[in-house]
Amino acid sequence: MTPARNICLGCIADDYTGASDLANTLTRCGLRTVQTIGVPSDDLALPEVDAVVVSLKSRSIEAALAVSHARTAEKWMRGRGAAHVLFKICSTFDSTDAGNIGPVMDALRADSGDTIVLVTPAFPETGRTVYQGNLFVGSVPLNESPLKDHPLNPMHDSNLVRVLARQSKTKIGLADLAVIARGPDAVRARLDELSSKGFGAAVADAVFARDLETIGTVALDHRVSVGASGIGLGIARALVASGRVKPDATAISDAPVGGSAACLAGSCSQATLQQIAKAEQAMAVLHLDPEQIVAGKAEARRALDWAKARLAEGPVLIASSSAPDQVAALQARHGRDAAGHAIEQAMADIAEGLVGSGVRRLVVAGGETSGAVVDRLRIPGFLVGAEIAAGVPVLRAVGAKEGEMLLALKSGNFGGPEFFSDALKLMR
Numbered sequence: 217m218t219p220a221r222n223i224c225l226g227c228i229a230d231d232y233t234g235a236s237d238l239a240n241t242l243t244r245c246g247l248r249t250v251q252t253i254g255v256p257s258d259d260l261a262l263p264e265v266d267a268v269v270v271s272l273k274s275r276s277i278e279a280a281l282a283v284s285h286a287r288t289a290e291k292w293m294r295g296r297g298a299a300h301v302l303f304k305i306c307s308t309f310d311s312t313d314a315g316n317i318g319p320v321m322d323a324l325r326a327d328s329g330d331t332i333v334l335v336t337p338a339f340p341e342t343g344r345t346v347y348q349g350n351l352f353v354g355s356v357p358l359n360e361s362p363l364k365d366h367p368l369n370p371m372h373d374s375n376l377v378r379v380l381a382r383q384s385k386t387k388i389g390l391a392d393l394a395v396i397a398r399g400p401d402a403v404r405a406r407l408d409e410l411s412s413k414g415f416g417a418a419v420a421d422a423v424f425a426r427d428l429e430t431i432g433t434v435a436l437d438h439r440v441s442v443g444a445s446g447i448g449l450g451i452a453r454a455l456v457a458s459g460r461v462k463p464d465a466t467a468i469s470d471a472p473v474g475g476s477a478a479c480l481a482g483s484c485s486q487a488t489l490q491q492i493a494k495a496e497q498a499m500a501v502l503h504l505d506p507e508q509i510v511a512g513k514a515e516a517r518r519a520l521d522w523a524k525a526r527l528a529e530g531p532v533l534i535a536s537s538s539a540p541d542q543v544a545a546l547q548a549r550h551g552r553d554a555a556g557h558a559i560e561q562a563m564a565d566i567a568e569g570l571v572g573s574g575v576r577r578l579v580v581a582g583g584e585t586s587g588a589v590v591d592r593l594r595i596p597g598f599l600v601g602a603e604i605a606a607g608v609p610v611l612r613a614v615g616a617k618e619g620e621m622l623l624a625l626k627s628g629n630f631g632g633p634e635f636f637s638d639a640l641k642l643m644r
């Protein structure tokens with residue numbers, strides 16, 4: 217079954233935690249939103265919604281495959297009436313020179329017939345700002361931020377005009393802050409000027425929350441845009457302001473689901489490392505041996521036995537996370553992709569075993585890690601509930617074979633020091 221009425225906004229997210237973050241933002245703006253895992257099958261009963269966020273796991277896969285998945289998602293959304301499609305990327309522009317932001321943007325632009333696409337990962341309220349095309353993470357440029365040490369896509373250039381130009385076939389321009397500050401008509405004029413000179417995309421500066429509203433308003437003149445939750449917020453506000461969406465204050469069910477609770481951490485971000493350290497005071501914590509995970513399945517079995525013995529007493533946390541020097545050493549021994557994949561699959565094995573042992577409330581830290589876990593659990597979609605931390609909602613599973621389940625999928629950098637306890641307080 218598909219939604220009874222047309223959706224106003226279709227979003228394609230390149231990872232699952234990013235999709236939750238966006239779905240959360242849209243929900244807070246009053247859009248009824250469902251997050252699906254992959255393109256929904258026709259027999260998934262979707263509630264009536266304004267926006268659908270299709271979660272892909274395409275950030276780090278081969279570019280041609282990322283393009284093909286995004287096109288399938290776009291076709292599904294256009295078929296449900298979506299006039300605008302947002303390609304949701306990470307607010308730290310996580311990608312490599314081989315893609316996948318540029319190739320997906322190029323394909324969606326070609327399919328939509330748009331001449332130029334607005335691009336911005338800015339989200340000032342979460343410390344992501346773009347000035348003169350340079351992305352800042354808090355007070356430092358992207359290439360000086362912890363993202364320089366990311367296990368899969370280290371970011372060494374903060375200038376997004378340059379970064380995107382290396383990935384895209386089109387010329388990349390800039391709509392700078394001076395233009396954005398002058399409002400929608402000034403931005404429209406700048407885009408017209410750029411597209412008349414053959415530019416197919418423009419990175420938009422945004423330093424203040426109001427800049428997102430300007431960008432969102434102009435984005436809706438077009439059929440495709442690219443950015444993080446910040447542009448999603450701008451677009452959602454523009455949809456509400458223009459009367460195309462009537463905000464809906466009806467909260468989704470918060471009926472308790474019960475069952476055991478567990479947390480899994482595969483992110484090696486500084487925020488997650490700190491959150492794990494804090495969790496030691498609140499729950500039983502097991503640190504996996506990454507070398508043993510790469511060696512075989514025994515480490516995941518050991519973790520599961522450890523958890524099963526403790527679940528009745530309270531929540532547990534199982535973490536593979538290590539500090540950057542240990543991550544680098546493991547990658548040097550086994551290769552970056554092989555190490556990452558082995559650990560993600562071990563986390564999925566553990567998650568499957570935990571759910572098999574009665575866990576119905578599961579918190580996962582790490583974007584790729586969450587993707588591996590949710591895929592293994594074969595959960596088709598989620599409704600967005602209460603917000604645990606900025607960008608991280610409680611997710612209520614839709615169509616899960618185990619019945620009622622609550623999940624929280626956290627991008628590595630997100631959440632305060634007490635994130636794991638904060639999540640479990642809201643997941644009853």
Ligand code: ADP
Nearest residue numbers: 483506536538543556559560582583584585628
């Ligand atoms: P984030 O949201 O912080 O980017 P991800 O889960 O997306 O987190 O990415 C973290 C990657 O690092 C995953 O591929 C994960 O399997 C891998 N990983 C986890 N623990 C380790 C470790 N100890 N050493 C090396 N890689 C690791």
